[in-house]
Structure formats: structure tokens, C-alpha cells
Amino acid sequence: MTTVTDSTDVRRPQRVVTGAAPAANGARIGTSGRGFQIVSAIVLIVFAIIWLIPSLFALKTSLTDNGVAALGAGSILKDWNPTLHSYASFFHAGDIWNWYIASAITSVITAVLTVFFASMAAFALSRLRFRGRNFTLLLIVLGIMIPTQVLIVPIFQELNAMNLLNTYWSVIFPQVPAVIAVFIFKQFFDGIPADLEEAARIDGAGRWRVYWSVILPLSRPVLAAVTILTFVGVWNNLLLPLFVLTNPDLMTIPVGLATVQSSYGQRYADIQAGAILAALPLIILYLVFQRQIVEGVTGSGLKG
Amino acid sequence: MTTAAPPIVRERPRPAPAPGGPSRSPLRRGDPGPAWLFLAPFGIFYLAFLIGPTIFMIVASFFNTSLVHTDLGSFAGFKNYAEMLTRADFWSAMWHTLQFTIYTTPPLVILAFIFAVLTNRVRRGQWFFRLAFFMPYVLPSATISLIWVFVFTPATGLWALVESWFGITPGNGVLANPNTAMIGIAIATVWWTLGFNFVLYLAGLQEIPRELYEAAAVDGASNWAQIRYITLPLLSRTTTLVILLQIIASLKIFDQVYLMTGGGPGISTQVALGLITGTAFTDDRVGAASAASVLLFIVIVAVAVVRQLFDRSAARKEA
Structure with a gap:
């Protein structure tokens, strides 16, 4: 990287x-x-x-x-x-806690599922031979070009049909297939020398063991970068939760803040406190993981 | 970049393993089962939430679909498209999207380039400049919108205060005026997303071999000449990439507009995604919204294809 x-x-x-x-x-x-x-x-x-x-x-x-x-x-x-x-008044009013919880739950679960599933798919594409491999690679390239935001209406209807509206899953599921993550993982895995697997293979390790005990431990930097970027992306997403979460108790931070804007009127100090509180976890995350975030953004920007 | 490159595949000719001992050569070819097991979890979500909605969007665009019924509704043929392509607010939304692109792309490219080149050359305090320019990029759109709406508060806001320092009489507010509202959104956006281009340029600068500058310096080239004749041309690939990414991002703009102006005053800042969600969720006309979605989808994918082609040709040149 x-x-x-x-x-x-x-x-x-x-x-x-x-x-x-x-x-x-x-x-x-x-x-x-x-x-x-x-x-x-x-x-x-x-x-x-x-x-x-x-x-x-x-x-x-x-x-x-x-x-x-x-x-x-x-x-x-x-x-x-x-x-x-x-x-103090923000914390006292209590809504902010619900919003934090909603944002934390959806961001963490989406990040875990995305990293886990995307790295598995990337492992198959990088290390395994199978029929339809080239076609799968083509699907990945096509998937990168699909603007998911434009799919908001059909995604809403699909979640409605699945009875998932106003659940955290409605925010999580549509954000799991981040095709760019597969792409980033595959590139990283392609660069891992084959010899490192040899020993494990001679020891009789299966594909799962090679993925779990050889490839993943060697991929910590890229795993961290994708995890953090997915987390930030889900935390900041407004469009999807705005339409699929209408229950105030389930709203994520950006959706909750959108309601603050209209209902707080001239309470400017309160409004700005809300803006800062929404950003605070990300500011901390940025200060701690500066390198991973910058590298991840650069990687996905250049390759996506 | 690598999309064009043939994927690295391990091809080790191995004898067919004895039955019952598949674990001895787990990565041999010709056993597709496990590969598909690795692909399945991601593949299910890919089909359910990318391909599925894309197909449904296309299908629904030919029907009078609504939110309240689960079925597609009556067949409409191309009526939804005809309606969208003749609606004034559709073209106005498209124009506003273009307007936004025109306002934001030049500063986002030029300022990011300048900041990156200068940051790359200062010896101390790089962390500070990276913090200042990049930090806003990780903040939620809700936060940046609340901040900038407040900055643009009519008469009493920070923007009005700065205007009065320069002897300008603050008007009724940047965002409240149909002629300047989009400029206000563009300013907030440049402030918010410049960091992304900034780090892309910084990464591009890392790849320019130092020897080039050394050689130029030996020949007596000034710092400006080095930037003009080495940095600028060698970063042209990054610049094209940044511009294409910016166009794609502009076409998908929604958050800032929704939060800062709600598309107003009137429909003076309404953009494509705002029109689509309004048509679907407020007017309950999913068919018409789907037709607009398909049109926007086509435009964005067209730009994305240009991007891929550009990447491939650039990769070929590098090879």
C-alpha cells in the first residue's frame, strides 16, 4: 500500500x-x-x-x-x-444515546460482515481455481460501477417486502456488499507469496485453515483499513437510514441530527453541540487510526 | 489499474489426490465446491442488494408501481420515461447537478493539488496540514451541514460577519437566495471533501522518483519550474482520476442539499437524487421515480465506464 x-x-x-x-x-x-x-x-x-x-x-x-x-x-x-x-441538555434529553447506540450497532455489524464476507470472496478469487472465476471477476468490476445511492427506491421496497423496515438490519444488509472491499482484499492477497501457504499445506491444512490461519493474519493492515472505512461510511450514511428508519428510537446519528436542525430553531449552541457530538467518535477514531484511514481512503480512491 | 492485469493464479500441476485425502492438496484445481462456499456469503448480499434492486428498478420503471402495494401495478410502457424527460423539474434537477459539478470540481482539483504539493515540500508540521485539510472528510454530512447552515445564518452568521468586515452588506443569507444557495452548498462541499483529493495527490507525489527533481535541480530548475514541468505532468493521471471521481460523486449528491436547503428556495437547489426520493416517497410514484433512477444510473455508469477505460489505458502505458 x-x-x-x-x-x-x-x-x-x-x-x-x-x-x-x-x-x-x-x-x-x-x-x-x-x-x-x-x-x-x-x-x-x-x-x-x-x-x-x-x-x-x-x-x-x-x-x-x-x-x-x-x-x-x-x-x-x-x-x-x-x-x-x-x-448536558443533549445528554439529558436522552435521544442522543439512542442515536449513538443505533449508529454503533449498525456500523460495527456492517463492518464485521463486510470484512468477513468480502475477504472470503477475495480469498477464493485470489487463491482458488474454479469454473466461472473470470465471470465472477467481471461481476466484481461491474459491481464497483453500480451507484448504490441511486438504488434507494428499489432497496426500500425490497426491505419493505422483507418486513425489515425500522430494524437495524435495514441499514446493515444493503451496505454489506461493498464490492470495493473485495477488490482491495484481492489485490492485497495477490501480493502474498505462495510459499507462506506451502508449509501449512504440507501440514495438511485445508482451504479454510489457509484462509483463516495464514492469509488473514498476514493481512492485518488491510483488514484494519477496510474495517475502519466501512465503519466510517456506515456511521456517516444519511440517505439509507433516512428512509428506512422512521422510528425515532432507532434513528442513527445523521438522521437524528437532521431532526435537530428543524426542531431546535434558534438554539444555536445546542445545535452545534449536536454536530460536535455526532462527529466526536469519528474525530477520536481519526486521531487513533490516522494512518489506516488515510491509506485506506487512498487505496480505495485509486483502485475503486 | 489492476482490473486489466491478468489475475495472479497459482497453477501447480498436481497429481489427482487419492479419495479421502482432499486436505492434502486443498488448493488444487477442479474442485469448485469450496470456492463457491467462500464466495456464497458475499454473493448472496451482492445479488440481494445490488443486482436485485438494479433489476427491480429497471422493471418498475415500466410500471405504475406505488409504495402501498407490493405488486408492480399496471403496465405503463415508456410513459414514465416520457413523463420524466418532459418534466421541467427533472431537467432543472439535472442542471443543478451539473451546476454543482461545475462549481465544486475546479476548486477541489486545483486547491487539493496546491495544498498537496506544498505540504509535500514543507519539512515540518505535515501532520498539522493533513489534520486541517483531511479531518473534515471523515465527519458526517449531518455535522458539516449543521456547521455551514449556522455559518450562513442570515445577518448574524459568521459569513455575514466576515462580509461586513470587508464592507459588504450581508444580504438575506447565502442559502436563502435562489441565486447563491448552490454556491453555499458548493463551499461547504469543497471544505468537506477536499481532503480526499488532497491525500490522493499526496499519494501520487510519493510515486514521483526523487531523481527527477535532483536532475532538474542540477540543471538549475527553480522550484516552480520543477512543479510545472515534473510534478504537474506526472500527476496528470491522478488529476484525471480526481476529476472523474468528482463528477461521479457530484451526480450522486444528496446529503448536503437535503440538509442545508431541502432543495430550496423553491426548487433552486433540487438535485437528481432529491427529485427521485421526493417522487417515490412523497408523491408515492415509484414507477416514475424508477424511470428517473434508471436515467441517472445510466449517466453515472457511463462516467464510471470512462473511468475504467482510462484506468486500463493508463495501466497499459505503465506496463
């Missing part, structure tokens, strides 16, 4: 140049390089601050009194009496 995080790898050419091409222009390039560095850094810092402002402003608002927040952005910025009142 591409190690995006390790971008220090591409070192500035100047340093090498001063070694390779002696004295003559080494110094000049060195200085221009430093000037470029400074300009780059300033441009980047300005934009990074612009990029951080909306989140920080939301955070600041969520820590402001509703009355002060209603007066406008200027009052929010000038206010220095931070309060956790909005968070």
Missing part, C-alpha cells in the same frame, strides 16, 4: 544536490529552496487556518450560552463564559 503518511520520504532535492553537484550552484539552490519553503509554509498555514475555522467556530458556539449564541457570530466570538450546558 502507498504509505501516504510517510511523505518525508520525498526529501527536498536541494540537500542531495549540494552533495552531488559541488559548490557551483549548490548554495544558490539552497537559498531559493529556503525562500520557497517559507512561502509554502505561509500559504499553507493561512489555508489551514481557514480550513479549521468552521470546526473551531462550531466548537466555540457549542460552549456558549444559547442566549448569547442567538445574538450572532460577533457575540459568540467575544463571549468568554464557556459552558457545557448544551452538551
Whole structure:
């Protein structure tokens, strides 16, 4: 996988140049390089601050009194009496707990099923020979191109016919066939040398043992990346749960938040606290698994 | 990339195993049973929730299907398509989708490229820039919509405050004006998804051999010249990919519009998926919604096919 995080790898050419091409222009390039560095850094810092402002402003608002927040952005910025009142009232109202539970259950189950089933399918495609293999590969490529969002109406009807509307399964099942996951796993498995299986095979291990005890343990990084990305994708999905979950007790975070927007009116601090609370688990997840998330996003973006 | 490459298959000529000892050569060819067992769990979901709905969508588009009845309803022929293709709000939704694509693609490509190239060149604090630019991408659309609707609050919002600093009289709000609502959605979207393109470009930058820059530097090429004549051309594949992915994502836009404007004011920001879900779930006209879905489906798959073809030709060139 591409190690995006390790971008220090591409070192500035100047340093090498001063070694390779002696004295003559080494110094000049060195200085221009430093000037470029400074300009780059300033441009980047300005934009990074612009990029951080909306989140920080939301955070600041969520820590402001509703009355002060209603007066406008200027009052929010000038206010220095931070309060956790909005968070407290959110937790007190109780809905947020239901939303967290719904989002956690659906995201975890979908991630587990997707990773398990997709890696099994990828193992078959990477390691086993069978009739219809090329056709199956074709189905995978076709599946990647299907825009699942556009299928929302037939999926709704199918879940309705299965009597699954307003159950967590209605959010889980349609998100399990993430074809891109099969693709990512297959690519990774293809890169695992065959010799590693030989020993297991000589020991009499069957296909399941090879998959479970040889391939999967060697695939931890890609397993982690796909698990996290699936989790994030399901947690953030709005379209599907919006239409298949109408029972307020079962709503996932994004659907619940959509109702906050319309029912909270001018309680800006409360609304922003809700926005932060919905994002909080993902912010933590991002800070912990930064590398896996960036690598996974890059991998699926480039290959999907 | 690898879709074109022939799959790596282990072909080890092995003697046929004695009956009762299949475990001795578990990976031999000619025993399809276990392979299908490995494929079945995913395959069932694939058929039930990808292929099945696709077929049902196509079938329902030719019927007067509704939500309340489980059957298809009466046969409609091409009436649903004729209706959609002559409805003004269908074309307006298509136009808004295109408008959204036009507004978001250039900044998402150009800014992401600039940020990535500069981040790749600064020596310290890369983690900070990655955090600033990429973090919004992992946040739920609900969070970003609540934040930006608040920023765009008429008269008292942060946007209005900044406008007043620059001597602009804040109007009745970016999202409340039919002429600027889509721009507001585009700004929120650029802020939200730029990180995705940013990391794709960072990954692309990793693959440019350092020797190229070294050689250019020896020849006295300035930093700008290096970017112009080495980085830009070598990242052209990433750029094409980013643009195609952006078009596909734009065609599927729903969340931001639903949460920020609800398609309004009026129908000034209504997009294809908003029209489809409205026609199906509000008007209870599944047949007509399916026809619109099929049309959108065709457009998206067409772009996706272009993407695949592009990937294949790029892979062939690399080989």
C-alpha cells in the first residue's frame, strides 16, 4: 500500500544536490529552496487556518450560552463564559444515546460482515481455481460501477417486502456488499507469496485453515483499513437510514441530527453541540487510526 | 489499474489426490465446491442488494408501481420515461447537478493539488496540514451541514460577519437566495471533501522518483519550474482520476442539499437524487421515480465506464 503518511520520504532535492553537484550552484539552490519553503509554509498555514475555522467556530458556539449564541457570530466570538450546558441538555434529553447506540450497532455489524464476507470472496478469487472465476471477476468490476445511492427506491421496497423496515438490519444488509472491499482484499492477497501457504499445506491444512490461519493474519493492515472505512461510511450514511428508519428510537446519528436542525430553531449552541457530538467518535477514531484511514481512503480512491 | 492485469493464479500441476485425502492438496484445481462456499456469503448480499434492486428498478420503471402495494401495478410502457424527460423539474434537477459539478470540481482539483504539493515540500508540521485539510472528510454530512447552515445564518452568521468586515452588506443569507444557495452548498462541499483529493495527490507525489527533481535541480530548475514541468505532468493521471471521481460523486449528491436547503428556495437547489426520493416517497410514484433512477444510473455508469477505460489505458502505458 502507498504509505501516504510517510511523505518525508520525498526529501527536498536541494540537500542531495549540494552533495552531488559541488559548490557551483549548490548554495544558490539552497537559498531559493529556503525562500520557497517559507512561502509554502505561509500559504499553507493561512489555508489551514481557514480550513479549521468552521470546526473551531462550531466548537466555540457549542460552549456558549444559547442566549448569547442567538445574538450572532460577533457575540459568540467575544463571549468568554464557556459552558457545557448544551452538551448536558443533549445528554439529558436522552435521544442522543439512542442515536449513538443505533449508529454503533449498525456500523460495527456492517463492518464485521463486510470484512468477513468480502475477504472470503477475495480469498477464493485470489487463491482458488474454479469454473466461472473470470465471470465472477467481471461481476466484481461491474459491481464497483453500480451507484448504490441511486438504488434507494428499489432497496426500500425490497426491505419493505422483507418486513425489515425500522430494524437495524435495514441499514446493515444493503451496505454489506461493498464490492470495493473485495477488490482491495484481492489485490492485497495477490501480493502474498505462495510459499507462506506451502508449509501449512504440507501440514495438511485445508482451504479454510489457509484462509483463516495464514492469509488473514498476514493481512492485518488491510483488514484494519477496510474495517475502519466501512465503519466510517456506515456511521456517516444519511440517505439509507433516512428512509428506512422512521422510528425515532432507532434513528442513527445523521438522521437524528437532521431532526435537530428543524426542531431546535434558534438554539444555536445546542445545535452545534449536536454536530460536535455526532462527529466526536469519528474525530477520536481519526486521531487513533490516522494512518489506516488515510491509506485506506487512498487505496480505495485509486483502485475503486 | 489492476482490473486489466491478468489475475495472479497459482497453477501447480498436481497429481489427482487419492479419495479421502482432499486436505492434502486443498488448493488444487477442479474442485469448485469450496470456492463457491467462500464466495456464497458475499454473493448472496451482492445479488440481494445490488443486482436485485438494479433489476427491480429497471422493471418498475415500466410500471405504475406505488409504495402501498407490493405488486408492480399496471403496465405503463415508456410513459414514465416520457413523463420524466418532459418534466421541467427533472431537467432543472439535472442542471443543478451539473451546476454543482461545475462549481465544486475546479476548486477541489486545483486547491487539493496546491495544498498537496506544498505540504509535500514543507519539512515540518505535515501532520498539522493533513489534520486541517483531511479531518473534515471523515465527519458526517449531518455535522458539516449543521456547521455551514449556522455559518450562513442570515445577518448574524459568521459569513455575514466576515462580509461586513470587508464592507459588504450581508444580504438575506447565502442559502436563502435562489441565486447563491448552490454556491453555499458548493463551499461547504469543497471544505468537506477536499481532503480526499488532497491525500490522493499526496499519494501520487510519493510515486514521483526523487531523481527527477535532483536532475532538474542540477540543471538549475527553480522550484516552480520543477512543479510545472515534473510534478504537474506526472500527476496528470491522478488529476484525471480526481476529476472523474468528482463528477461521479457530484451526480450522486444528496446529503448536503437535503440538509442545508431541502432543495430550496423553491426548487433552486433540487438535485437528481432529491427529485427521485421526493417522487417515490412523497408523491408515492415509484414507477416514475424508477424511470428517473434508471436515467441517472445510466449517466453515472457511463462516467464510471470512462473511468475504467482510462484506468486500463493508463495501466497499459505503465506496463
